[in-house]
Amino acid sequence: MPSAPTANLINALTLCALPIWAYLESPDPSLTAFIPFGFGAALLLCQPGVKAQNKTVAHIAALLTLLVFIALMMPLSSRLDGSDPLGLARVVAMMLTSLVAMIAFIGSFRAARKARGA
16 A cells, blocks of 8 residues: 555546546536546645644545545536446546555554554
């Protein structure tokens, strides 16, 4: 399992890159494709704090990650019904990196709490 800063960085870059790809590839592009990009940009802004183990910033990044994971369920359901396997792969990739980042954040929070208690 990657560390929280590594998982956050990978997730942020994925959330920034894949929506741009989707927008450029789409025959009828929509600005809603940039919603995950906004989350990715916010997570990139949180990266220095996450790396420095700033508790508040790490919790904000974890909350943003959870929100984007939940928000991606709607595009996932629409991609499951359609005939866009590449679009489905992009949404699944963004959800997977978000899930891995959430698991890394939870592990980091548990380790920090355990260290404080010892």
